[in-house]
Amino acid sequence: xxxxxxxxxxxxxxxxxxxxxxxxxxxxxxxxxxxxxxxxxxxxxxxxxxxxxxxxxxxxxxxxxxxxxxxxxxxxxxxxxxxxxxxxxxxxxxxxxxxxxxxx
Amino acid sequence: xxxxxxxxxxxxxxxxxxxxxxxxxxxxxxxxxxxxxxxxxxxxxxxxxxxxxxxxxxxxxxxxxxxxxxxxxxxxxxxxxxxxxxxxxxxxxxxxxxxxxxxxxxxxxxxxxxxxxxxxxxxxxxxxxxxxxxxxxxxxxxxxxxxxxxxxxxxxxxxxxxxxxxxxxxxxxxxxxxxxxxxxxxxxxxxxxxxxxxxxxxxxxxxxxxxxxxxxxxxxxxxxxxxxxxxxxxxxxxxxxxxxxxxxxxxxxxxxxxxxxxxxxxxxxxxxxxxxxxxxxxxxxxxxxxxxxxxxxxxxxxxxxxxxxxxxxxxxxxxxxxxxxxxxxxxxxxxxxxxxxxxxxxxxxxxxxxxxxxxxxxxxxxxxxxxxxxxxxxxxxxxxxxxxxxxxxxxxxxxxxxxxxxxxxxxxxxxxxxxxxxxxxxxxxxxxxxxxxxxxxxxxxxxxxxxxxxxxxxxxxxxxxxxxxxxxxxxxxxxxxxxxxxxxxxxxxxxxxxxxxxxxxxxxxxxxxxxxxxxxxxxxxxxxxxxxxxxxxxxxxxxxxxxxxxxxxxxxxxxxxxxxxxxxxxxxxxxxxxxxxxxxxxxxxxxxxxxxxxxxxxxxxxxxxxxxxxxxxxxxxxxxxxxxxxxxxxxxxxxxxxxxxxxxxxxxxxxxxxxxxxxxxxxxxxxxxxxxxxxxxxxxxxxxxxxxxxxxxxxxxxxxxxxxxxxxxxxxxxxxxxxxxxxxxxxxxxxxxxxxxxxxxxxxxxxxxxxxxxxxxxxxxxxxxxxxxxxxxxxxxxxxxxxxxxxxxxxxxxxxxxxxxxxxxxxxxxxxxxxxxxxxxxxxxxxxxxxxxxxxxxx
Numbered sequence: 001x002x003x004x005x006x007x008x009x010x011x012x013x014x015x016x017x018x019x020x021x022x023x024x025x026x027x028x029x030x031x032x033x034x035x036x037x038x039x040x041x042x043x044x045x046x047x048x049x050x051x052x053x054x055x056x057x058x059x060x061x062x063x064x065x066x067x068x069x070x071x072x073x074x075x076x077x078x079x080x081x082x083x084x085x086x087x088x089x090x091x092x093x094x095x096x097x098x099x100x101x102x103x104x
Numbered sequence: 105x106x107x108x109x110x111x112x113x114x115x116x117x118x119x120x121x122x123x124x125x126x127x128x129x130x131x132x133x134x135x136x137x138x139x140x141x142x143x144x145x146x147x148x149x150x151x152x153x154x155x156x157x158x159x160x161x162x163x164x165x166x167x168x169x170x171x172x173x174x175x176x177x178x179x180x181x182x183x184x185x186x187x188x189x190x191x192x193x194x195x196x197x198x199x200x201x202x203x204x205x206x207x208x209x210x211x212x213x214x215x216x217x218x219x220x221x222x223x224x225x226x227x228x229x230x231x232x233x234x235x236x237x238x239x240x241x242x243x244x245x246x247x248x249x250x251x252x253x254x255x256x257x258x259x260x261x262x263x264x265x266x267x268x269x270x271x272x273x274x275x276x277x278x279x280x281x282x283x284x285x286x287x288x289x290x291x292x293x294x295x296x297x298x299x300x301x302x303x304x305x306x307x308x309x310x311x312x313x314x315x316x317x318x319x320x321x322x323x324x325x326x327x328x329x330x331x332x333x334x335x336x337x338x339x340x341x342x343x344x345x346x347x348x349x350x351x352x353x354x355x356x357x358x359x360x361x362x363x364x365x366x367x368x369x370x371x372x373x374x375x376x377x378x379x380x381x382x383x384x385x386x387x388x389x390x391x392x393x394x395x396x397x398x399x400x401x402x403x404x405x406x407x408x409x410x411x412x413x414x415x416x417x418x419x420x421x422x423x424x425x426x427x428x429x430x431x432x433x434x435x436x437x438x439x440x441x442x443x444x445x446x447x448x449x450x451x452x453x454x455x456x457x458x459x460x461x462x463x464x465x466x467x468x469x470x471x472x473x474x475x476x477x478x479x480x481x482x483x484x485x486x487x488x489x490x491x492x493x494x495x496x497x498x499x500x501x502x503x504x505x506x507x508x509x510x511x512x513x514x515x516x517x518x519x520x521x522x523x524x525x526x527x528x529x530x531x532x533x534x535x536x537x538x539x540x541x542x543x544x545x546x547x548x549x550x551x552x553x554x555x556x557x558x559x560x561x562x563x564x565x566x567x568x569x570x571x572x573x574x575x576x577x578x579x580x581x582x583x584x585x586x587x588x589x590x591x592x593x594x595x596x597x598x599x600x601x602x603x604x605x606x607x608x609x610x611x612x613x614x615x616x617x618x619x620x621x622x623x624x625x626x627x628x629x630x631x632x633x634x635x636x637x638x639x640x641x642x643x644x645x646x647x648x649x650x651x652x653x654x655x656x657x658x659x660x661x662x663x664x665x666x667x668x669x670x671x672x673x674x675x676x677x678x679x680x681x682x683x684x685x686x687x688x689x690x691x692x693x694x695x696x697x698x699x700x701x702x703x704x705x706x707x708x709x710x711x712x713x714x715x716x717x718x719x720x721x722x723x724x725x726x727x728x729x730x731x732x733x734x735x736x737x738x739x740x741x742x743x744x745x746x747x748x749x750x751x752x753x754x755x756x757x758x759x760x761x762x763x764x765x766x767x768x769x770x771x772x773x774x775x776x777x778x779x780x781x782x783x784x785x786x787x788x789x790x791x792x793x794x795x796x797x798x799x800x801x802x803x804x805x806x807x808x809x810x811x812x813x814x815x816x817x818x819x820x821x822x823x824x825x826x827x828x829x830x831x832x833x834x835x836x837x838x839x840x841x842x843x844x845x846x847x848x849x850x851x852x853x854x855x856x857x858x859x860x861x862x863x864x865x866x867x868x869x870x871x872x873x874x875x876x877x878x879x880x881x882x883x884x885x886x887x888x889x890x891x892x893x894x895x896x897x898x899x900x901x902x903x904x905x906x907x908x909x910x911x912x913x914x915x916x917x918x919x920x921x922x923x924x925x926x927x928x929x930x931x932x933x934x935x936x937x938x939x940x941x942x943x944x945x946x947x
Contacts, residue, residue: 014848017861017897017909021916022853029920045863045899045909091920092854 005101007031007038008052008080009064010071013087016044023066023090024050030094043072052076062101066090107183110173111191112145116199121164123349125201126156127299132193136174136186143171155305161334213446216836217843218460218816225451227427227434229402231444232413234750235422236461236468237400239377241438241451243431244385244393250368251321251358258319265311268320271360276301300353306331320361328354374398379440379449381430385412395419400442402430402449418501424449459817467824474828475753479510483756485738489764492744493756494552496724500541506749507545510756514551515672515746516611516724517542519595523556523564529591535598543606550607552672552722552746553599554651555592557581557613567591576677576686581614582624589627596631603643610646611672616654621667624648652721653677658710665717672746673710675725679703698727699780699787704736708775711740722746731758732787738762739771761794761830788833788865792900795830795868800908801947804829806934807875815883815891819843819860822873822896830868831898837866838898852883852891855925859916861897870908871898872915874937893928895919914945 009027013019024040031038039056042049062081065071085097117125133140133153140153144162146169151158153172164170172190176183214220258264276298283294300306306327313323331350358366374380374397384405390412401416401423416423422444434440434451441450441461450457483493494515495506503514522530522538530538543551559569559580567588572578585592599610612624628648635642650657650664653674657664661671675698680687682703685695697703714721722744727733729747731754737745738759747755770790774783807825812818819842827835841862845851851859873896880890897912918924924944931937941947 015845015861015863015899017863017899017912018851018859018916021913022859022920025917025920042913044913046913049913088849 003102005031005036005061006059007036007062007064007101008056008060008077009038009040010043010052011040011066011087011090012043012071013066013068016046019068019087019091020044023087026090026094027064030098034098036098048072064097107176108173109183109187110171111187113170113172113191113194115164115166115168115170117201118166120166120168121159121162123156123160123296123300125198126159127296128198128201129159130154130156130299132190136189137176137182138186139175140186140190141173141175143173145169145171152305156299156303157305157331161331163337214836215446216460216820217839218820219446219457221816222454222457224448224453224457227430227449227451229424229427229430229447229449231422231447232425233401233417233421233423234444235400235420235442236444236464237377237379237422237442238458238461239379239397239399239440239442241434241436241440242372242374242378242380243436244372244380244382248368249358249366251362251366253319253322253325256319256321256362258317261315261317264320265314267361268310268314268323271320271357272301272307275356275360297349297353300349301357321358324354324357379442381427381434383431390415395421400424400440402427402434402442404428404430415499415501418499418505420505456814456816459813460820463817463820463824467828470824470828472753475757478753478756478760479508481510481756482512483759485759485762485764485767487764489738491738491742491759492722493752493759494550494722494724494744494746495749495752496746497542497749500538500545502749503542503545503551506752507549509749510752511549511749513549513744513746514542514546515722515744517551517553518557519554520556520558520564523558523567528566529594532594532598532601535595536601539599539602539608540605543602543608546606548607550609552609552611552649554611554613555582555585555595555599559584576680582612582620583614585627586623593627593631596628597635597640597642600632600635600642600644600646601640603646604641608643608646609670610648611670612648612650613674614653614677615650615664615668616656618660618663618667621650621664624650625667651677651724652710653681655682655706658706658713661710661713662717665714665719668719670720671710671714671722672744673707673721673723673725673742675723675727678706678725679727682706697780699733699783701775701777701779701783704771704783705775707740708771711742715741720744729755731755732791734758735762735767735770735787735790736774736783738764739767739769739774791833792865792868792902796870796900798829798831798869798871799947800870800911801872801874801938801941801945802829803934803938805831805871805873806937807873808934808937809878810875811878812875812881813879814881815846815858818858818875818877818881818891818894819846819896822860822875822894825873826871826898831871832866833868834866838862838864841866842896842898850884852889853919854889856880856890856892857895857919857925858883858891858893859895859897859919861899863899863901865901867898867900870900870912872896872912872941873898874941876937911945911947915941918944 011020011023020042021044024042027040028038039052040050041052057076057080060080062083063077064083064085065077066087067084068087083101089097115121130153142151142153142159142162144164147163149162151162153159174183174186174190176186259267279294279298309327309330310323313326314320328350335350355367372393374394376397377399378397379400379402380393380398381402384403398421401421403423403425404427405425413423413425422442424442424444424447427449430449438452441453443450482490484490492512494513495511496516497503497506497514498518498521506514522535539553557580558564558567559578567584569579569584599608602608615621625648632644647669649670649672650668651674652671655678679698680696683695683700685692687693687696711721720743723737723742724746728737728745729751734755774786777783777786805825810821812821819839823835823839826832832838841864842860845862846860851861853859875894877892880892883889883891899912927940931940
């Protein structure tokens, strides 16, 4: 039986114009389809949008972080189970990433 | 028994041992009185150092280790002194016998991405007439033997031998004369050819052929092919190319014996789109070509001032000059592309290269159509300030082309060409005819004829002006007029006589003092007076003006204006005299910069002074030919600018986007800056800001049913479209920025969608471009996913965080949604697509 997770995520890409926001959209859409709760912070050309707060962190089960470019303030997630993925993987095989979350 | 001294020597010349340095060695060896041989230790070939051909056959290349052996008879004490002399020469002057092959012109523009990706067989040259052309290679003037070696008449052996020797001696005398008449490289080559003609091996080879009863023709041909084959096997490209020297000398020998008709020049009837290749081409030969078929011209010789080049320019035929060995590298009938923008002749282009030029042509056509409205219109800013946009020409023939390009006048008709390449000055009537043709082509539009600028770097034989150490500061232009007064008066008379046929003005180059201006006015009046006395029809109401190119004039404009009716700033010379920097000197060319604020302050001063004096001032020179500079030139309040005619539509378009008041404030700001680079940045920023307010998505940025065959074509097409719509600051830079992003990882999304994007200084207006392809293309070579829809996002570097960025982010999110993509796929027109996306993104 699938467990509903409380996920936080950060997306960022090299130019910060397109893929940051695409990946955020895909994660939100797919996670919710599976019954999870998700909050995605974007670090792109618009700066930091939808920032993850301390209370988001305290209630989260795990974090998904993109690894295309360095993420600002990554220390926040040290206490949390963290999954690092590339933007391309999010855009092309988002289901695999979400299915992987439930593996022990 | 002989004494032998040997020494080794590493060969120092970059092009190997070819005819010219070999000739120098024989000259030295002659003086030694010893037999000298050279062994190339790399291939063990041995040469007699008194024979040029023998040495060439040794195939000595740069850094080859060579063994020099000097033999002398024991009773002679010469060997050791010979060794000394020879070493002295080899280690001293020898290195100057030859120069490295000319390097690729470093000024060449970087190639666009599509061409960089392709392996191209191309030859560099210098564009002397702009444009692009495609056609089959046609060789002009390549001699073809008209004699039949099978049935040539043969005399008795001694008769043939004597006849050959007579011909050889006569040819030597002719070459000697040519060498005296020439200088520099040309002279060195003639001397090298003379050495070939005196080469002992060559002569004995020929004589042995003759003594076996062969005809002179056959003897020469056999000897020619023997040495040609020998050289053709050389590992050194330069030596291989010396085959042409042998062929040249042998052909001349044959003509000497059997007459000039021994060779047919090739048939020059063009039957299809052609790119003609010639060593050099006489104007008459050029004019004989069918201009319907002649698309481009390649000249092996350099020089941009020949009459042929000027004619080609006037007919709008692109020309590359100085394309070395084009004749031997490009077989007749090969498909070629001449690209004068990138100074390249591309031989046998691949499909992708040909496609690039097809797309480039398409872009040029679209730009031309877009700028067509400026052809018949006077240049004017948005708020109605006008500036006359005129053309520079160097021959009457070019006037018509200039007006077809939208010129409002001729701002500079250079006349020195009329005096060059001939043995005496043009007669008065001849000149009247030339000026008249230009004036008639102009109708009621003004033509400024500049009197001859001769001397200094533009020498003309019959003006006996010697060479000067510093020609730019020397005896040239107006400064020689008092000495060559007859020539000057003849020219003034001719212009005044022609002036009845149009709106003519006369302009004098290089005036530096008020005294010169006074003298000019006085002489001008004398000429009018004499025409009047002789009752010769003329127009005495011709304005007399001067070039402003010597900085001293800037401070006496009020006085100059007493004698001169108008002024034109020669920005090239004024810049170099003002900043004391020769623009041809690579060490100081960074100083030669017309955007230097000091120079701009000088311009401001000059133009204000001229207007204060109630006079008129234009500018002819490169500074006036760049659309980027228009805000400054408008701000300065110039009455006219004159430039090369191909850029006139572009310059008029640039002016039409400006606001005169803004230009004045921009100029004021530029005058307070400290460096030329600061001014450049200011202009760039100004340009970015002027396009910043365009809407992010318009019908013009949506391309439907596009026919592109590759990802590279898609990107070029989209970038070209942005350029046409004036949304880019630097289109090549924008294309590179897009590719830089693609190189990190291809922006293929799946669902048949790709989203190339960049954030860059090269972008003028934030833009969403959308392309729907007729046939899908492969976006990523590593997989087989096809793309048929492309969203290209081009973002200004400075605009992070603004409203446009939100639109881009919103679009990115939308693209990930099924219903958005589905609706997108069903849109049947640009309008439908535009409406849907505008609604989704709340534009």
